[in-house]
Amino acid sequence: MLSNRLLPALGPAIWGTTYYVTTEWLPPDRPLLAGLLRALPAGLLLVAVTRRLPAGDWWWRSLVLGALNIGAFFPLLFLAAYRLPGGVAATVGAVQPLVVAGLSAALLGQRMTLRVSLAAIAGVAGVSLLVLRANAALDWLGVAAALGGAVVMAFGTVLGKRWRSPAPLLATTGWQLVAGGLLLLPVTLLLEGPPPALTAANVAGYAYLAVFGAAVSYSLWFRGVRVLPATEVAFLGLLSPVVATAVGWLVLGQDLTAAQVAGAVVVLAALVVAQTGGRAATPRASGLARR
Numbered sequence: 695m696l697s698n699r700l701l702p703a704l705g706p707a708i709w710g711t712t713y714y715v716t717t718e719w720l721p722p723d724r725p726l727l728a729g730l731l732r733a734l735p736a737g738l739l740l741v742a743v744t745r746r747l748p749a750g751d752w753w754w755r756s757l758v759l760g761a762l763n764i765g766a767f768f769p770l771l772f773l774a775a776y777r778l779p780g781g782v783a784a785t786v787g788a789v790q791p792l793v794v795a796g797l798s799a800a801l802l803g804q805r806m807t808l809r810v811s812l813a814a815i816a817g818v819a820g821v822s823l824l825v826l827r828a829n830a831a832l833d834w835l836g837v838a839a840a841l842g843g844a845v846v847m848a849f850g851t852v853l854g855k856r857w858r859s860p861a862p863l864l865a866t867t868g869w870q871l872v873a874g875g876l877l878l879l880p881v882t883l884l885l886e887g888p889p890p891a892l893t894a895a896n897v898a899g900y901a902y903l904a905v906f907g908a909a910v911s912y913s914l915w916f917r918g919v920r921v922l923p924a925t926e927v928a929f930l931g932l933l934s935p936v937v938a939t940a941v942g943w944l945v946l947g948q949d950l951t952a953a954q955v956a957g958a959v960v961v962l963a964a965l966v967v968a969q970t971g972g973r974a975a976t977p978r979a980s981g982l983a984r985r
Contacts (some may be wrong), residue, residue: 766872
């Protein structure tokens with residue numbers, strides 16, 4: 695169904711607004727606090743609404759998935775953002791579909807096709823045209839963080855596909871956000887200290903990130919993980935830099951070059967190719983795919 699692709703695509707599209715909200719509404723130099731207040735309140739809200747706690751294996755599975763998708767991903771994402779120009783970080787992070795394709799072959803028994811591989815390479819090229827600048831400097835710790843962020847979220851996506859949750863989608867999303875938020879809490883306090891005094895704009899920004907940037911967007915993303923092949927979901931993540939560039943142009947008045955337009959077209963073409971390439975091969979009968 696078309697909605698199975700359109701609804702999950704809204705998640706990365708919402709993530710594309712995060713840069714604008716962070717730079718315009720949030721206090722500076724508090725990236726971990728932004729991650730913490732994005733994840734933990736949203737997770738607690740979803741758990742309170744669904745009134746469902748993990749059972750059995752899902753206590754530790756929620757912790758693992760929450761650590762990968764939130765608790766480890768956010769610090770690596772922010773470290774990359776601090777050490778690299780935004781274009782370099784986004785370009786390195788765009789390798790995620792290729793990583794997901796490889797992990798899906800290893801853990802889900804899905805065949806890694808030439809079509810998907812070429813689409814993933816085109817996606818990286820498109821993102822680089824969209825956001826990379828000629829004067830971008832490389833910091834190898836930042837590059838390692840950006841690559842690490844792509845890898846941990848790729849593992850989270852593939853394991854989320856392999857481990858089928860028996861609970862409703864909102865409950866499963868809430869568990870992961872709470873787990874990731876709780877892991878972020880001591881790291882945030884240790885590295886950034888107590889939160890500063892907040893303005894009304896700061897509160898509005900954190901509220902937006904919690905409600906839309908986490909509760910809504912991650913629910914949509916994890917819906918995609920449930921109903922789509924993992925590789926197809928990963929390609930949807932390429933929408934985030936496209937939306938971020940569009941918001942910068944429309945709202946912040948940033949210039950939009952011909953190369954950026956070409957990059958957006960390449961990214962969207964790669965996404966369409968990946969989504970219309972047919973279903974992945976049936977998982978092996980070994981029982982690895984879904985448990």
